[in-house]
Amino acid sequence: MDLRQEETGDWWEVEALYDLCFAPGRTALSSYRLRDEVPPVAPLCLLLRDETGALVGAIRQWPVRVGQVPALLLGPVAVHPTRQGEGLAQHLIEESVARARALGWERELLVGDEPYYRRFGFRHLAGVIMPPPTNPDRVLGLDLVDGAWQGVSGPVRRFVEP
Numbered sequence: 001m002d003l004r005q006e007e008t009g010d011w012w013e014v015e016a017l018y019d020l021c022f023a024p025g026r027t028a029l030s031s032y033r034l035r036d037e038v039p040p041v042a043p044l045c046l047l048l049r050d051e052t053g054a055l056v057g058a059i060r061q062w063p064v065r066v067g068q069v070p071a072l073l074l075g076p077v078a079v080h081p082t083r084q085g086e087g088l089a090q091h092l093i094e095e096s097v098a099r100a101r102a103l104g105w106e107r108e109l110l111v112g113d114e115p116y117y118r119r120f121g122f123r124h125l126a127g128v129i130m131p132p133p134t135n136p137d138r139v140l141g142l143d144l145v146d147g148a149w150q151g152v153s154g155p156v157r158r159f160v161e162p
Contacts, residue, residue, distance in 0.1 A: 059096050
């Protein structure tokens, strides 16, 4: 597998993978409103290509604010249906999280199933409020620095420079 940073020319191919892997209405989800007109954090947007050059996996991360505190919103992460079950999503998540830590980010959040994301260290975030209609039980966070989520609460908002 070839792991590399997503480039501008990859955008539509990645979007096609996301369309294939997720429901047609994925862009109507509240997490997409947090991404509107906000560029992703480019060094954390990664692709996996197989030996033929076919795109088999992708992950993106976006800056957000929880109250006034910066954080990363992980996702979407997708693996082509023919390659699922090979640990590729795990590889993408682990690599993207490691790069976020190396870049000095302190905290990440996502909307997902805790039983799956617990293996990466994500835990339920009480008091962190995603835009409706997000199920609050699916709002998960990861400390990239010890204690980074301690005392952080409030609504998740689009990242706008102060």
